[in-house]
Each structure stands twice: as C-alpha cells, then as structure tokens.
Amino acid sequence: VPPRAMCSGKLQTGLLVAGYFVYLLVGAAVFQALERTAEKQQKMAAAQMKEAFLQNFTHLTVAEIEQFMKVSNLTEAIQNGVYPVGNESQIEKSNWDFSNSFFFAGTVVSTIGYGTLRPKTAGGQIFCVFFALFGIPLNIVFLHRVGLNRQGSSRKDRQKMGCILPNKFLTLLFFLVTGMLVFLCLPSLFFHITEGWSYSEGIYFAFITLSTIGFGDYVVGKQPDRNYFSYYRTLVAIWILFGLAWIALLPWPLTAQSTLEMLCVR
Amino acid sequence: VPPRAMCSGKLQTGLLVAGYFVYLLVGAAVFQALERTAEKQQKMAAAQMKEAFLQNFTHLTVAEIEQFMKVSNLTEAIQNGVYPVGNESQIEKSNWDFSNSFFFAGTVVSTIGYGTLRPKTAGGQIFCVFFALFGIPLNIVFLHRVGLNRQGSSRKDRQKMGCILPNKFLTLLFFLVTGMLVFLCLPSLFFHITEGWSYSEGIYFAFITLSTIGFGDYVVGKQPDRNYFSYYRTLVAIWILFGLAWIALLPWPLTAQSTLEMLCVR
Ligand SMILES: [K+]
Ligand SMILES: [K+]
Numbered sequence: 001v002p003p004r005a006m007c008s009g010k011l012q013t014g015l016l017v018a019g020y021f022v023y024l025l026v027g028a029a030v031f032q033a034l035e036r037t038a039e040k041q042q043k044m045a046a047a048q049m050k051e052a053f054l055q056n057f058t059h060l061t062v063a064e065i066e067q068f069m070k071v072s073n074l075t076e077a078i079q080n081g082v083y084p085v086g087n088e089s090q091i092e093k094s095n096w097d098f099s100n101s102f103f104f105a106g107t108v109v110s111t112i113g114y115g116t117l118r119p120k121t122a123g124g125q126i127f128c129v130f131f132a133l134f135g136i137p138l139n140i141v142f143l144h145r146v147g148l149n150r151q152g153s154s155r156k157d158r159q160k161m162g163c164i165l166p167n168k169f170l171t172l173l174f175f176l177v178t179g180m181l182v183f184l185c186l187p188s189l190f191f192h193i194t195e196g197w198s199y200s201e202g203i204y205f206a207f208i209t210l211s212t213i214g215f216g217d218y219v220v221g222k223q224p225d226r227n228y229f230s231y232y233r234t235l236v237a238i239w240i241l242f243g244l245a246w247i248a249l250l251p252w253p254l255t256a257q258s259t260l261e262m263l264c265v266r
Numbered sequence: 267v268p269p270r271a272m273c274s275g276k277l278q279t280g281l282l283v284a285g286y287f288v289y290l291l292v293g294a295a296v297f298q299a300l301e302r303t304a305e306k307q308q309k310m311a312a313a314q315m316k317e318a319f320l321q322n323f324t325h326l327t328v329a330e331i332e333q334f335m336k337v338s339n340l341t342e343a344i345q346n347g348v349y350p351v352g353n354e355s356q357i358e359k360s361n362w363d364f365s366n367s368f369f370f371a372g373t374v375v376s377t378i379g380y381g382t383l384r385p386k387t388a389g390g391q392i393f394c395v396f397f398a399l400f401g402i403p404l405n406i407v408f409l410h411r412v413g414l415n416r417q418g419s420s421r422k423d424r425q426k427m428g429c430i431l432p433n434k435f436l437t438l439l440f441f442l443v444t445g446m447l448v449f450l451c452l453p454s455l456f457f458h459i460t461e462g463w464s465y466s467e468g469i470y471f472a473f474i475t476l477s478t479i480g481f482g483d484y485v486v487g488k489q490p491d492r493n494y495f496s497y498y499r500t501l502v503a504i505w506i507l508f509g510l511a512w513i514a515l516l517p518w519p520l521t522a523q524s525t526l527e528m529l530c531v532r
Contacts, residue, residue, distance in 0.1 A: 215381035
C-alpha cells in the first residue's frame with residue numbers, strides 16, 4: 001500500500017468515527033428535546049391519579065377499585081416506564097436524560113431496539129424513522145471500518161473460493177472460538193457478577209444483544225438495589241460495539257462453506 | 267439454464283420453504299411447552315395477590331398500600347404481560363398459545379424481537395439462543411430465495427461496477443419507489459384503518475418492524491376493544507416476510523453508488 005493512500009485511508013477512518021459519534025450525539029439531543037416534556041406530563045398525570053386514589057381509597061368499594069385500575073391507565077403507565085410507587089422526586093428524574101438518550105440512539109442505529117425507552121410523541125417517532133434511515137447504513141459502514149483494518153483480507157475473501165486449506169480453516173476456527181470467549185463467555189461471567197443474573201441468563205442477554213434481537217427483558221445497570229461502578233454502561237457499550245464489529249467482520253461465506261464441508265455436504 | 271438444473275433449483279427452493287416453516291413450527295411447539303407452565307404459575311400468583319389485597323383493603327393504611335405495591339411485584343407482573351385486572355378466566359387464556367408462539371419464533375429468526383412475549387424459564391432462554399443461532403442464518407437464506415428468483419441478476423450485481431447506465435438507474439428507482447409504496451405507505455394506511463393509529467404512527471410501526479428494530483411499543487391485533495377480521499395477523503406476517511425479502515433483495519451496493527453519484531461524490 002503506498003503511503004499516500006494509507007494516510008488518506010486513516011483520515012477517512014478518522015472522519016467516519018468522528019461523524020458516527022457526532023451523529024449519535026446530535027440524535028440523542030434531538031430525542032431528548034422532543035420526548036422529555038411529554039414524559040414529564042405523563043409522570044405528573046400518574047402521580048395525580050395515585051394521589052386521588054390514596055385520598056379516596058377508604059371510601060372505595062371493591063368494584064370501584066377494579067374500575068379504577070381499568071380506566072386509570074395504570075397498566076399503560078407502568079408499561080411506558082412510569083412507576084407510580086415512591087415519592088415525588090421521581091417525577092424530576094427523567095428517563096430521557098442525555099446518557100439514556102445516547103444509549104437509545106445507539107439501540108436504534110444498531111437495530112437492537114430494546115424498547116425500554118421509546119419515542120411517544122409524533123415528532124419523536126417521525127424523527128426516529130429518519131434517524132434510523134441514515135443511521136443504520138452509517139452504523140454498518142462504521143462496524144466494517146472500526147477496530148480491524150481488514151482492507152487486504154476482505155479482497156481475498158471475495159476471490160472465487162475453492163477448497164478451503166486446512167490453514168485457513170484453523171485461522172477461521174481461532175477467530176470464531178476467541179471471539180466467542182471474548183464477546184460471549186467472558187461478558188456472561190461479568191454480568192453474572194455485576195447484575196446477579198444466573199450464568200445462563202448472562203449468556204441469554206449477551207446473545208440476544210449481539211444478535212440484535214434485543215427483547216429488552218434484561219437491560220444492564222437498571223436494578224435500583226445494586227451498586228454499579230462508574231463507567232459500567234460505557235464499558236457495556238464498548239462491548240456491544242466491538243461484539244457487533246466482530247460479527248460483521250466474520251467471513252460468513254467462508255464459515256458457511258467450512259460448516260458444509262465439515263458436514264460432508266458438497 | 268438447462269431444464270435439469272432448473273428442476274433441481276425448484277426442488278431446492280421447495281425444500282428450503284418447507285424446512286423453514288417446519289423449523290418455525292417445531293420452535294413454536296418447544297417454546298410453548300417450556301413457557302406455558304411458568305406463565306400460568308405467575309398468573310395464579312398475581313391473582314392470589316390481588317385477592318388478598320381486595321379482601322384486606324378497607325383495613326389498610328396509605329403507607330401499607332404503598333408498601334404493598336412496592337413488594338407485590340405488581341409492576342413486574344404488568345411488565346411481564348400479566349394484567350391483574352378483570353376476572354379469573356384470564357388465567358386460563360395463555361399468552362403462549364400456538365399462534366403467539368409461532369409469531370414469537372418468527373420475531374426471533376428475523377431479529378425483530380418485539381419483546382412483548384419473552385421466554386422466562388432458563389430452559390426457554392437457552393433454547394431461544396440455539397433456536398436463533400440456526401434460525402437467523404436460515405431466515406437470511408430463505409429471504410434471498412423466496413418470492414423472487416433472482417439467480418441471474420444477482421450474478422450480474424457481483425460484476426465489477428462501472429458507471430451506472432441511466433436505464434439501470436431507472437430500474438433501481440422503480441424497484442425502490444414501488445417497494446416503498448407497497449411495503450410502507452399502503453400498510454401504514456391499512457394500519458391506520460384497522461388499528462385506529464394516526465398515519466404517522468402507522469409509518470412508524472411499519473418502519474420499526476421492517477428495519478428489524480422492533481421496539482414492541484406498537485403491535486398488531488392486540489387492542490381488546492377492536493374487532494379484527496380473521497387471518498389479520500396472517501396477512502401482517504406475509505407483509506413482514508415479503509417486506510424483509512424486498513429489503514434483502516435491494517441491490518445495496520448499487521443503491522449506495524447511485525446515491526453517491528446523485529450527490530456528485532466520486
Ligand atoms: K427489539
Ligand atoms: K431488534
């Protein structure tokens with residue numbers, strides 16, 4: 001590779017990384033601006049509802065309580081992440097703070113979409129569509145550039161594949177096994193310790209995240225009774241980023257061919 | 267194409283389609299078997315809790331109600347899709363009926379992962395990991411085969427691209443615009459009517475689904491106060507299937523190149 005081209009390649013990578021993070025930061029700011037007010041209003045409504053309930057509850061009949069729970073949208077409020085338990089100070093603490101908004105922007109462009117935080121205003125939803133429209137391709141390009149500079153070997157992959165040499169197969173196996181250890185087994189153990197999940201729950205969470213299925217049933221750093229070290233969520237974000245890059249950079253056609261050859265299909 | 271090869275190609279496609287649906291059906295059956303019992307136990311516990319609450323509520327103080335809501339896991343039960351409102355008959359109606367389990371299996375292999383239904387037992391979670399491990403690649407292969415038999419043109423796409431001919435550009439534009447009409451605009455209007463969502467909510471839902479982000483905030487056929495026609499969810503599943511196939515079959519490198527050329531970047 002001539003030095004001029006290498007330098008230009010590094011500049012491009014730098015611009016891409018900078019552009020990627022600026023995109024996420026701007027997105028986070030817009031989501032926050034659009035959603036915070038609506039969320040506060042819903043929280044205040046839930047608090048007022050609870051107030052009214054507690055003031056009257058000694059005079060209510062069983063049927064009235066049933067009715068109250070049915071019409072009060074309490075179920076909906078809880079599903080939307082508004083917890084009507086505890087004191088007023090909760091109303092001030094927004095789910096759409098900057099760190100959460102940034103994390104949300106990341107779950108959109110990676111298509112993980114946990115859904116624990118979701119835009120509820122029409123503006124937020126429309127912005128989300130356009131943010132994903134440009135953000136998903138940007139994320140794919142970013143994942144292919146970040147971490148590993150595989151320009152040379154990706155050209156080799158595109159060559160017409162013949163029979164896989166044992167050497168190449170061993171390299172692939174090494175890349176697969178090392179990756180699974182670093183991106184699945186170790187993080188699972190880590191989550192087992194920090195979150196108190198069982199080891200199988202840790203594996204489940206790691207897999208559901210890196211496969212971008214993202215059910216949102218397990219999310220890190222959200223248990224109020226646990227103490228997390230600072231930068232815990234940043235470390236998790238770095239794990240997701242490099243884990244997704246590892247998956248994107250796996251030579252899938254080669255992996256498929258190796259698997260077929262192992263199964264003696266041809 | 268010689269007739270022998272064509273026939274073998276059709277046989278392969280047939281086997282793939284059959285294999286795909288058998289995979290989903292078997293997966294649905296296993297998820298149902300693993301999850302239904304645990305769900306029933308949780309529902310019964312929630313019902314008992316409510317019973318105890320309603321029997322004692324005239325003797326409870328405000329502080330006791332607060333405490334009750336805090337420790338009763340009511341919030342968790344609602345987040346897990348257990349609604350403690352209404353009569354006992356709800357306990358018999360499982361979320362993990364076969365149709366829902368099948369839909370769940372589909373959201374796993376497509377990586378949409380709405381998360382409205384999620385495995386809660388360790389067995390279900392471990393099975394989910396292995397089901398996705400083989401199901402996601404199967405789904406990708408399936409999407410590339412189903413609907414359009416583009417064997418010939420995909421070989422053409424792989425050729426080194428020069429300047430795009432205006433003719434090719436127009437074909438691409440037609441494929442893009444028609445697809446957006448058929449898979450985004452029309453379905454949005456359809457959901458606007460059947461679900462009573464605003465048109466922007468319909469666009470938001472269609473986009474969040476086909477991009478496989480899948481927050482799970484909007485899900486079809488779930489509003490208890492609306493009457494849906496039979497096979498409504500089947501029609502939606504067909505839309506998702508062909509929508510994802512359309513996205514998978516879009517010539518992405520060509521689209522990227524066209525966009526760059528339109529922006530006069532080279
Ligand atoms: K999701
Ligand atoms: K997803």
